[in-house]
Amino acid sequence: MPPHPNSHRLRTGRYSEPGRAYLVTAVVHGRRPLFSDWILGRLLVAEMKRTHELGLVTSLAWVIMPDHFHWLFQLHHTPLAQVVGCVKSCSTLAINRATEKHGRFWQSGYHDRAIRDGEDLRGAARYIIANPLRAGLVERVGDYPLWDAAWL
Incomplete structure (x- = not known):
């Protein structure tokens, strides 16, 4: 049996609506904490920013945790699956x-x-950027280097 037997169902019924805001979470294979290396985290941030600069999304907030990311953005005309892919x-x-x-x-x-x-x-x-606090990685959000929000 595969390690995540229902992972294929994540795609069932997925719909992209231009102009809609989406909260997306993706996880590193094997939940390895590779983004504990902040340099690797900055490489992911660069790709997220690139989608914003290309006009695919308007990035609203994100946080890169050691083994996953959360990203809040407004989708433009490119399908959600294509942006995340x-x-x-x-x-x-x-x-x-x-x-x-x-x-x-x-x-x-x-x-x-x-x-x-x-x-x-x-x-x-606020919920997204407070993830490092809830995980006990820092005592203040400002102490964590891998997050941003449009309202700052």
Whole structure:
């Protein structure tokens, strides 16, 4: 039996709506804490920023945890799966090049949640950037180097 027998169901019923805000989470293969190396985390950040600069999304908030990321963004006209796939594949190439490794970096799939109209985006952003506090990685959000929010 595969290690995550229902992971294929993450894609069932997924829908992309231009203009909608999404909260996306993706996990490093094997939940290895590779982003404890902040240099590797910055390579992922560069790919997320690139999607913003290319006009694929408007990035609202993100945090890179040691073994996963949370990213809140407003989707433009590129399908959600294509945006996330691009970030995951481009960051894999950059990170594998930097570490002189090959092969899989991310677990297959990702989790996404569409933010409903009228839902508090700032509240979602606060929840995202407080992850390092809840995980006990730092005592103050400002002490953690791998996060950002549009409202700062």
